[in-house]
Amino acid sequence: RDRLDAELSRLRSTWVTPTMLACGEAERVLGSPIEREYSLASLLSRPDVRYADLMTLKRASGENVSRETLTEEELVERIEVEVKYKGYIDRQKEExxxxxxxxxxxxxxxxxxxxxxxxxxxxxxxxxxxxxxxxxxxxxxxxxxxxxxxxxxxxxxxxxxxxxxxx
CATH class of the missing domain: 1.10.150.570 (GidA associated domain, C-terminal subdomain)
Known part of the structure; x- marks a missing residue:
């Protein structure tokens, strides 16, 4: 759980802007360009965005936006579920x-x-x-x-x- 929480925290605190990305990167990974600043978590919450793809997002300098990438499938799946369904999960908890x-x-x-x-x-x-x-x-x-x-x-x-x- 500690690794999951640490990665979720990292995704929420890592931000990308249109100007920091390499040309065409947002379209390649996200399917469309971005017009403003986003956290990696908010980009991952998009339906067609996968964690593994998001981790390949490149800066204009050519290096990956994310320097750390988890490879354990079960942990990656839990991160995707937690980020993508956060709103639903929060509403269920309230209920x-x-x-x-x-x-x-x-x-x-x-x-x-x-x-x-x-x-x-x-x-x-x-x-x-x-x-x-x-x-x-x-x-x-x-x-x-x-x-x-x-x-x-x-x-x-x-x-x-x-x-x-x-x-």
């Missing part, structure tokens, strides 16, 4: 944290699952039969989808904040 925050939210023992808009018939039946005590327990019932848990959360918030008209 997980939100879910954890609501895990212990108590469900009223007399909750009317028929009043929760958008729940499927099957999910309603399972919730009525199991009568989970918390939102987390509801989410662990087979067949209760994350979308159904979100609907329960919205319903609970509306109940708590007195928006009875939209429940």
């Amino acid at each position: 997980i944290e939100k879910t954890r925050a609501h895990e212990e939210m108590r469900l009223p023992p007399d909750m009317d699952y028929d009043a929760v808009g958008g729940l499927s018939f099957e999910v309603r039946q399972k919730l009525k039969a199991m009568r989970p005590e918390t939102l987390g327990q509801a989410g662990r019932i087979s067949g209760v989808t994350p979308a159904a848990v979100s609907l329960l959360l919205v319903h609970l918030k509306r109940l708590r904040y007195g928006d009875k008209d939209n429940v």
Whole structure:
């Protein structure tokens, strides 16, 4: 993990500008010229750019922009995944944290699952039969989808904040 973190840090802190690259290098490696300064990490986040190709990017002087290149395939693959999917991964982490925050939210023992808009018939039946005590327990019932848990959360918030008209 240390080598992965070190390489990710290096990619984020190594910058290239249009004037420092050899003629045609951006087109060769990236498919198009660059108009401004970019970090190697932001260039790697492009869909068609591979780590190995990026490491061959040449300066106007003829030397490689990157003096260090990892060769272990597994590590290179992890770097590419981490850089290319960073936005998605960050959003998923946020979603997980939100879910954890609501895990212990108590469900009223007399909750009317028929009043929760958008729940499927099957999910309603399972919730009525199991009568989970918390939102987390509801989410662990087979067949209760994350979308159904979100609907329960919205319903609970509306109940708590007195928006009875939209429940």
